[in-house]
Amino acid sequence: MNEETAMASSGNPAFADNEIMLQCDGLTRIYREGPQDVTVLDALELEVRAGERVAVVGSSGSGKTTLLNLLGGLDHPSAGHVRIAGQSLSEMGEAALGSFRNRHIGFVYQFHHLLAEFSALENVAMPLLVRGQKRQEAQEKARDILSKVGMAERCEHKPGELSGGERxxxxxxxxxxxxxxLVLMDEPTGNLDQTTAGNILSLMDSLAARSACAFIIVTHDTGLAAHQDRVMRLDQGRLSED
Known part of the structure; x- marks a missing residue:
């Protein structure tokens, strides 16, 4: 095992409140469209502390999804750096980056991206199994978190048997x-009713307080944004306090 893989495979460290969990320096993403270069993110700067919840709002096409992809290591910046839990994503190889994402980053997309052939329980347990956790332990933890999001009675159902909100x-x-x-969320409550959305917010609050997990939430929902510690606006490639 090389040094970068060992680093990414280690357990999550304990983070103190107010410690920097995410740091972006000069984060830039430029796409080529025909003969022109289009700058989507322009030397963006951002710091998010452990336990902090930050909402990012902006018009359609402002680069919010691009930002999430860069923060999660799913895309590479044209310039600048992203550091999560003190580690630079750009310094990791693909194998180490995949292991790091499994241990340090949670993703919630607009579309669920669940595996159709597996039950809800199996889908939720999958990241723990990939990590090497025993199946029984992984499924017990998956069952517990499914209960917390109101899905205790639907654990054995496959995605095709669930409603959009359930998925x-x-x-x-x-x-x-x-x-x-760090948890990155793209319109996480868009398909949820008000009661369920409230339960999800409570779960996020609990996780942020208990484990110092940081959240970045891209949303058009003003109520969801207002619930967070900070609201940032992405406009013309730059972030500013809303």
Missing amino acids: QRVAIARALVTDPS
């Missing part, structure tokens, strides 16, 4: 089951 709850459970350092 989103399973996706949220999958993102939180690993006790990540």
Whole structure:
């Protein structure tokens, strides 16, 4: 095992409140469209502390999804750096980056991306199994988090047997089951009713307080944004306090 893989495979460290969990320096993403370069993110700067919840709002096409992809290591910046839990994503190889994401980053997309052939329980347990946890332990933890998002009675159902809101709850459970350092959410409550959305917010509050997990939430929901510690606006490639 090389040094970068060992680093990414280690357990999550304990983070103190107010410690920097995410740091972006000069984060830039430029796409080529025909003969022109289009700058989507322009030397963006951002710090998010452990236990902090930050909402990012902006018009359609402002680069919010691009930002999430860069923060999660799913895309590479044209310039600048992203550090999570004190580690630079750009310094990791692909194998180490995949292991790091499994241990430190939770994703919730607009579309659930659940595996159709597996039950809700199996989908949520999957990141723990990939990590090497025993099946029984992984499924016990998955069952517990599914219960917290109101899916205790639907654990054995496959995604095709669930409603859109139920699938989103399973996706949220999958993102939180690993006790990540950072959770990235793209319109996480868009398909949920008001009561369920409230339960998800309470679960996020609990996780942020208990484990110092940081959240970055891209949303058009003003109520969801207002619930967070800070609201940032992405406009013309730059972030500013809303």
